[in-house]
Amino acid sequence: MLSPKAKTGRSYYRYLRNTNVQWNRFELTDLAQMDFSPAERAKFALRSGDLLVCEGGEPGRCAVWRGEIDDCYFQKALHRVRPFEGKADSDFLCAWIRHQAFSGAFVDQNAKTTIAHLPQVRLEKLGVPDVGIDEQRRIALRLRKQLAEADAIAKAAAEQLAEIERLPQRLFARAFGEAS
Structure with a gap:
C-alpha cells in the first residue's frame, strides 16, 4: 500500500x-x-x-x-x-x-x-471459546468496565508519581526560599 x-x-x-x-x-x-x-x-x-x-x-x-x-x-x-x-x-x-x-x-x-x-x-x-452471543456481550461489557477502572487507577497512580517527583524541588525551594 x-x-x-x-x-x-x-x-x-x-x-x-x-x-x-x-x-x-x-x-x-x-x-x-x-x-x-x-x-x-x-x-x-x-x-x-x-x-x-x-x-x-x-x-x-x-x-x-x-x-x-x-x-x-x-x-x-x-x-x-x-x-x-x-x-x-x-x-x-x-x-x-x-x-x-x-x-x-x-x-x-x-x-x-x-x-x-x-x-x-x-x-x-x-x-x-464456544460461548453464546448474549454471554459474549455480558463478558465483554464486564471486561470493558474493569479495564476502564484499571485505566483510571493507572492514570491516578501516574499523576501521584509525577507529584512525588516534584516534591524534592518544592521542598528545596521552600527550605532555601524561606531562608533568604
Whole structure:
C-alpha cells in the first residue's frame, strides 16, 4: 500500500496503520493518507464494529472500530475481523485475542525470522471459546468496565508519581526560599 502507485494524489483518504492500533483504542492524531481506488475503498473500508488486529510489531494488538472518523480505511498490515451479526461480538473477540497475546499464544518458537508477526492463516486458526452471543456481550461489557477502572487507577497512580517527583524541588525551594 506504500508503493509509488499509492501516491498518485487523485483520491487521498486517511487510513490506519499498525501504529494507530493500540490495545482497545486507536491513536488518531497522526493518520497517514494515500490514494485509494474505488475498488480499494470497497475492500479496505471500515465499518463500526470491525475489529482491527496488528499482524506485526506487537502481534495481536487490537481494538474495535466505532466509526471514530468518516471515510477511513486500513493498511494491509492490519487484519480486519468483521464478525457475523448475532454470532460473535467484536469486543469479546478483542478481549480473547488480547488474552491470547499476553499469554504467549502468538509467540512462534520455531520462527525463522526475528520479526514478530501474526499471519492471517494463524489468526484464522485461533480457537475461540464456544460461548453464546448474549454471554459474549455480558463478558465483554464486564471486561470493558474493569479495564476502564484499571485505566483510571493507572492514570491516578501516574499523576501521584509525577507529584512525588516534584516534591524534592518544592521542598528545596521552600527550605532555601524561606531562608533568604
